[in-house]
Amino acid sequence: MKKNKSSMSQLEEVLISGRFAITSELNPPDSADAEDVNRAAMILAGFCDGINAVDASGANCHMSSMSICALLTRVGYEPVYQISCRDRNRIAIQGDILGAAAMGVRNLLCITGDDVSAGDQPGAKPVFDFDSIQLLRTARMMRDERVFLSGRKITSELPLFLGAAANPFVPPYDWRPKRLAKKIAAGAQFIQTQYCFDIPRFKEYMRQVRNMGLHEQVYILVGVGPLRSYGAANFMRTKVPGITIPDEIMDRLKKTPKERQQEEGKNICIEILQQVREIEGVAGVHIMAYRQEELVAEIVQEAGLLPRIAQQPF
Amino acid sequence: MLLEWIYDLTYALLKPFKRFLKPDSFAEKAMISIEKVGKGVVFDCQMCGQCILHSTGMVCSMNCPKNLRNGPCGGVRLNGHCEVKPEQACVWVKIYEGSIASPKYGGEIMWLQPPVNRTLQDTSSWVNLLHGIDQKMKTVWQTQEDKDALEPLFRGSNEKE
Structure with missing residues (x-):
């Protein structure tokens, strides 16, 4: 099922070809300016095979993922449309999936979403009408059986390439590969993981994934990213749900003088990227460089992943 | 597990009374009260009306602040606590442990649970189960073969390569 092309997605094409895929994500603006989106996408587009339009991650309000997709498809770019279950019910979500595909979106990432309590408006009403697996299954039903949930x-x-998230780095650890099996059964064709900073943990996860043969049914893109500073790492570790950073990495940043911490964060990212690349069953990486998108190019280059055949819409 | 046995027993006891336990009947009202109190005390039941307790390790998944019915989110804390309510253990960590301890139904944690039918809130799960109302959908969500194929993955993935 992994090899059969299900969409006209360029990301899927890269993965089927066996090339090491790179996706990244666009820091959504707090403006109503299309140029902010185009500028941010231009920095990334030359170095990756897909850009995620994130859906108010961390439950903080920004320009919506649907609108970012609208702007990117307008210039001919194929984004990864991220849908979280936090803000919209099943009626809104199914309608948005149709609309997104009509605009030219070919990649869908179905996630549960951070709770509203993590964001800047914790008084908002959390929706969670679907969970991520129900969302995936519904999207697959819409694509394969061409019906809404109502029939x-x-x-x-x-034509959609369906993706899901995975977090191998939080408990219950042994359950995580099984949850991946469920996501595949629900329709996931590619996976983007949470930030990987703990290589031994990830290797153990992949061992179980291979044992179950799941790496042959889904493309796994490992989440990596540069830590900007010790302070930023500490914030992510304590305030952002689901991010695990081992003590060794924290120590390494702490020992580095402040003005060189960003450089060190980038080096750590490149080291991790090169290590996960060697693990059997890893199909690519998802580089998350929040507010330091300009580093993605350097990371890709210094990790030896150039030249690339990227989407060139601009 | 004792609770699995109680589940089977309750089902066996109620099944003969299916024709009395009709939706919107007085008998359903009585069942609602019994479930509210009984399951409320034991499981902190949220009365979703489509109980899947035995598929979720005899722990109520509706107590997850995100109402997740198919597994934990990626926000579980390293101590196994909830992203939303840090003082509370993650419901799905408890479900996973409960499923391991459930020899008969534990593997059902692998099933794809369909979206919650919100119109069944505060109705009787047992009545809905007996009449197939809780599983009613206009589309095929997951076939029995697919469920059977997924279940064995629950217990056999941790051996060495």
Whole structure:
């Protein structure tokens, strides 16, 4: 099922070809300026095979993922449309999936989403009408059986490459590969993981994944990213849900003089990237460089991942 | 597990009374009260009306602040506590442990649970189960073969390569 092309997605094409895939994500603006989106995408587009339009990650309000997709598809770029279950119910989500595909979106990332309590408006009403697996299954139903959840027909094709998230770095550890199996059964074709800073933990996860044969059914892109400073790492570790950073990495940043911490964070990222690349079953990386998007190019280059055949819409 | 046995027993006891335990009947009202109190005390039941307790290690998944019915989110803390309520253990960590301890139904944790039918809130799960109302959907969510194929993955993935 992994090798059969299900969409017209360029990301899927890269993965099927066996090339090491790179995705990244765009820091969504707090503006109503399309140029902010284009500028941010331009920095990334030359170095990756897909850019995630994130759906208010951390439950902080920014320009919506749907609108970012609208702007990017307008200039001919194929983003990864991220849908979280936090803010919209099943009626809104199914309608948005149709609309996104109509605009030219070919990649969908289905996630549960951080709770509203993690964000800057904790008084908001959390929706969670779907969970991520129900969302995936519904998207697959819409694509493969061409019906809504109600059974009502969809009157056109819906070429979508379906993705999901995975976090191998939080408990219950032994459950995580099994949850991956469920996500694959629900329709996941590619996976982007949470930030990987703990290589031994990730190796153990992949061992179990291979044992179950899951690496042959799904493309796994490992989440990596540069830590900007010791302070930023500490914030991510304590305030952002689901991010685990081992003590050794924290110590390494702490011992580095402040003005060189960003450089050191980038070096750590490149080292991790090169290590996960060697693990059997890893199909690519997802580089998350929040507010330091300009580093993605350097990371890709210094990790020896150039030259690349990237989407060149601009 | 004792709770699995109690589940089977309750089912066996109620099944003969299916034709009395109809939706919107007086008998359902009585069942609602019994479930509210009984399951409320034991499981902190949220009365979703489509109980999947035996598929979730006899721990109520509706107590997850995100109402997740298919597994834990990626926000579980390193001490196994909840992302949303740090003082509380993650419901899905408890479900996973409960499923391991459930020899009969534990593997059902692998099933893909369909979206919650919100119209069944505060109705009787047992009545809905007996009449197939809780599983009713207009589309095929997951076939029995798919469920059977997934279940064995629950217990056999940790051996060495």
